[in-house]
Amino acid sequence: MNETTPVTIPRIDPAAELAATVAVPFERASAMPTSVYTSKAFLALEEERVFAKSWVCAGRAESLDGPGAYMTTEIAGEPIIVLRDAKGALRAMSNVCRHRMSTLLEGRGTARVITCPYHAWTYSLDGSLRGAPAMELNGSFCKENSGLPAIRCVDWKGWIMLTLDPDLAEPSEVYAEWDALVGYLDMASYRETFREEHRWNTNWKILAENFMESYHLPVCHAGTIGGATKLREMVCPEGFANFNFHHILKADSVPLALAHPSNTVLQGDDRRRTWLLAMYPSLMITLTPGYFWYLSLRPDGPDHVKILYGGGLSPDFLSDPEAEAHLLSLKTLLDAVNAEDKGCTEKVWKGMQSRFAKPGALSHLERPNYEFAQWLSRMVQAG
Template structure:
């Protein structure tokens, strides 16, 4: 009972903060980052119900290409079937319930590493060694459970909620906002996975605001970041965003000469997108990079980190050099962000920790808090 009361108190504090006008908004209370019970509620009310990005569709180029992920306790495999359609399925064998596949790769069929039961790319059971000796066994009755899977702007999303509105509906306003970039055609050129020692929301919030750029990133992008040029409009129910319009420090930060999609100031405008709950994208006229977050308890976050180039820069003879320069910069920026968000996670445990007022450049954080409150209020 005490734990339930403690979580309800955090929800009440979060809601009370969200009821303030933005001009008097505060950061979220420390307990939302440190409470295991609060994370349990997030897993049931947010992660088990929301659409979650798992990566770029272009990463699955051939029949049998697959990637794996997990929502809560449910392992999931996403793959291209023989007809090149995207499918998502339970990644758990229907025999003795072993996890089937790990990581990324290509398989012509899915073979359980425990007893060699094998499945076709549509999830139907193909083989079960020696099971023909069991009269009660019927191979045709076995098929890996399907999981909803949709594509938006070149991204793959999955959800465990059969009643969730389609991704394209939830992100219709965002589609309109960024349509001219043509993000669907951007090509991923690198992908990595990392684990940081912080709460998933601290990393999400770090991405959402650019107020920290001049200080935390003073050795990298900070000197090129002009806070007065940043626009932070109110967010939407499924996402928030902000714009930075400036002359980019890298050639690929602005539109390529062959880019005819973008005109005027859009040729040098960067969009920073936070698609709830855990998909974070920096979209520039020439390149993109992203983070997809997955909590591992309150104190660690698994990160899918990737990025690439707009098609005009992919076709440019200097594409490899541009990408190499970008990747080094992103690695340096990530190292700075890691130090920052891990320090904040240590700080929110302090007995005297107290959230202060948000700046006008932290409007996305305010909207993120309102999103969390709206989902957790169902509890």
């Protein structure tokens, strides 16, 4: 009987592949290896070492507009409630009952108390336990020690930022360079006019990278904003430790991207400059003199991404008598842009399943993608 030698298939280590990819200088850089997108093991590393140790955006602070207004979200699988307490202060806490561990609230709404749907334990808006029926005969029960654990929550320039990491520096420190770069647009004064949730059939990083580069605009967005983009005028400078950026000078064909005619503060190119800012890991902000829009991303398996999608107007356009028309125009445009991005990014995910899928060289217009890959590699290696 002939003995056969078993075939050994080399084990792929996505983190090691990524580290090797980002070790080369940008002038010779290529896209991230496919394993970084398709591996379930790498996604588990991202949840543990990226999302659980970063600031993650739950939307705009003005969307919670009074005491008891709440929303629910998750970070790295951890259910979280974000709300305004009885005094209107912004808080976040665990969305898991301290009794038999049912989740408490769903979606968005307004509540005077938080009541568990399983055994009716109730919590005040500060997370303290308010009532626990039929617990008086259990000598180990302590009402004072049964409140909902607090989650760190910060209003940073109008964004609700959450983290599970008790030691992470404040957003003002993590994103310290923001003010000098784009502080002149006073993002906190803009107001959200719409907020939606979507789920696409692509990896979260594919969508993040799609936002980070405008190389795709003339083709992917040929039906919307592509014609207003001039690649030769695009600037992709080096980013910072915790976010990257680039900017585009928009033509007059997109009036909402320009400074309002009544604005006498902005001058020159600043009246038509659009900023695209990727706040690691997953808050993508487009900021213009007239409007903003954003994507806040959560992985949902390697093959899907949950998207919080919202946007709004600057104070100048909100106070314009034609504000309603501006809102309709903005939402119509952004929905069309999003539909184009969905088609493009889902095609990339489908292509990654091919046996012939191999990362290609990066354009000089894809520097932000390279910097994001470097940051991601540092985070997953940090342990």
